[in-house]
Amino acid sequence: MGKNKKYALLDTDFLYKSHLARNEAGHTLAEHSKQVYVFCSDDFKARQSIASLTKPINCISILGVFYKLMKMGHDKTEMQEYYDRLSAFLKNQTEYRVWSFSGHQRIRVPIMQVLDDIYDEKFQLLKNGDLQYIK
16 A cells, blocks of 8 residues: 555644544444444455455445544535545546446546445445445
8 A cells, every 4th residue: 555545644633533533432332333344455456356255344445434434423624634645645546446336346426426425325335345326
């Protein structure tokens, strides 16, 4: 994993741990936060090989982190700062690949559209960590 993605992962990992600490201080953890997700890489082939193991492993990608945080109740304005930092680190990347609604192909989506689509609840998080359009 490149150093830029490592930094972005650490940044979002800090945010995730902050969320958990905030909940331990008297808030109730939502049911979905009781599962453990393994950061499987932002490399598609690496995630596919892990997802094909016989034991089920919940993988997560860097985009999946934003999806999970949205599901945990973090609003878009709070997440925009972190998403912008990730985008700034990936200067040469202008698109992400996500699965189409049919699930038969991965399509290119502009980076700035992905966060909007996450918060418009247009995705589901797959076991391999990828996002797939559901709307």
